[in-house]
Amino acid sequence: MSKKFTVINSPLYYDEDITNYATVNATDIDLSETQYLEITTRHGEFKFEAVTDIGVPSNTIGLNSRQRTRDRLKLYHTYYVKPSVKQSSLHSIVDLFDQKYNFRAKVGGSDTVFEKIFGEALLARFYPKNFVQRTNMKHAKGILLYGVSGTGKTLIARTVSEILGVLPKVINGPEILSKMLGDSEAKIRQLFDEAKSDPNGDLHLLIFDEIDAVCKRRSVDEANVRDSVENSITSQLLCEMDGLHQLNNLLIIATTNRPSAIDPALLRPGRLEIHVKIELPNDEARLNIFDIYAKPLLQNNLLHHDVNFDRIIQETQGWTEAHIERLVRTANVCAMKRDLVARGTLKIDESAADALMVSDVDFIAAINVIRSISLSL
Numbered sequence: 001m002s003k004k005f006t007v008i009n010s011p012l013y014y015d016e017d018i019t020n021y022a023t024v025n026a027t028d029i030d031l032s033e034t035q036y037l038e039i040t041t042r043h044g045e046f047k048f049e050a051v052t053d054i055g056v057p058s059n060t061i062g063l064n065s066r067q068r069t070r071d072r073l074k075l076y077h078t079y080y081v082k083p084s085v086k087q088s089s090l091h092s093i094v095d096l097f098d099q100k101y102n103f104r105a106k107v108g109g110s111d112t113v114f115e116k117i118f119g120e121a122l123l124a125r126f127y128p129k130n131f132v133q134r135t136n137m138k139h140a141k142g143i144l145l146y147g148v149s150g151t152g153k154t155l156i157a158r159t160v161s162e163i164l165g166v167l168p169k170v171i172n173g174p175e176i177l178s179k180m181l182g183d184s185e186a187k188i189r190q191l192f193d194e195a196k197s198d199p200n201g202d203l204h205l206l207i208f209d210e211i212d213a214v215c216k217r218r219s220v221d222e223a224n225v226r227d228s229v230e231n232s233i234t235s236q237l238l239c240e241m242d243g244l245h246q247l248n249n250l251l252i253i254a255t256t257n258r259p260s261a262i263d264p265a266l267l268r269p270g271r272l273e274i275h276v277k278i279e280l281p282n283d284e285a286r287l288n289i290f291d292i293y294a295k296p297l298l299q300n301n302l303l304h305h306d307v308n309f310d311r312i313i314q315e316t317q318g319w320t321e322a323h324i325e326r327l328v329r330t331a332n333v334c335a336m337k338r339d340l341v342a343r344g345t346l347k348i349d350e351s352a353a354d355a356l357m358v359s360d361v362d363f364i365a366a367i368n369v370i371r372s373i374s375l376s377l
Helices: 065-071 093-101 111-126 129-134 153-164 183-197 225-242 283-299 309-315 321-343 350-354 360-376
Strands: 003-009 021-024 034-041 044-052 060-063 078-085 142-146 169-172 204-209 250-256 274-277
Touching: 034 283, 044 065, 060 065, 093 111, 093 153, 111 142, 111 153, 111 274, 142 153, 153 204, 153 250, 183 204, 183 225, 283 309, 283 321, 309 360, 321 360
Parallel strands: 003 060, 021 044, 142 250, 142 274, 169 204, 204 250
Antiparallel strands: 003 078, 021 060, 034 044, 034 078
C-alpha cells in the first residue's frame, strides 16, 4: 500500500550512480519484506533501494540533492511512496507472465484468475511446439469467465488477447440474433471460417460477451420464434466447436453473469471446458484496482496527501472493479464541482485548474454518490 512520506535531505553520503539509496525510519518499513521504495510523479516512476536510519524522522524519506534534481523531487514535498516487496527466488506462473507482459498494471487483484487461465489454457501455447507435438497434446478450445456484473470479465478476456498478441473478434450476444431464417446460423459459421481456411496458421481468438444472451439452455417446446432461433444458434455453435477437434489455431473465451442459463452441452470438455469464476475483489485486490485507476492522479501530483486509503478500502467492501473505476472518476468530478462552487464562476483558467487536487472529501462524496445510485436501483 502507498504511504505518504515527506522528502528530506539524506543523512547518508554515497555515490548514487553506484547505489541509489533512500533512507527511512526503521518503524516505517519492514526491511525483511521491502527491497525498493517507489515514488510515482508525472515525470515517471522512481525506484530507490531501501535502507533504514534512526536519524530519519518517521514518515520522511531521505534523498540527496543529486537524486532530487535528477528525479525532479522537491525538498520537504510530500509524495506517495510504495514499498516494493522482495522477489522470492521462486516464481509462480503468474509472476513470470507479469514480468513479460505487465498485465497487473491493467487488471488488479486477479492473480488467482490468471493462474488458472495461464496454467490450464495458455501455457502450452508458450512452450516450445516440439514438446507439445510429441505429447500429442491438444490445446484448450474454450474458456468460460463467469461472475457478477462489473467484475472485469471482458477486461480479462481482452488482456488475454493482448498477451497472446491476437486481435480478437468480439461478439456481443444480441448481434447474432436475426429474424431471417438461417441468418443467425450463417453468422456463427462465418466466425469459424477464417480459422478453418488456415488450420496451420496463426491463432484466432473469439470473445463471446454475454454468451447466455444467445446460447441459453435449449427448450424442448419452442414456444416462439426467438426460442427456435436460440436453439438453432446453440446447435450450430456446438457443431462448429466439435468440428475443431483437429484444429489447434482457435481459442474461444465466453463471458456470462448467469452460467446456469447456458446450455450444459457447451460446457463439456473440448468446448468451453475451462471454467473460471471471477470473485468480488477482497481488500488487497480493491487496493490494487484503486492504484491502477488513481495512477494518473499520482503521476500528475493531483492526489491530495489527506486521502485516507484505509478508509476507502473499508468503505468499498463488496464493490466490483467497475465500481472502483467509477469511484475515482466520480471523485474527480466532485473535486471540479467543489472548485467551481468555491470560486463562484464557470470561468476557470488553466493556471487556476492546475492548483486543484482531488482530496479526501471528494472521495467521501463519491462513495455517497455511488451508494445512493446502487440503493435506487
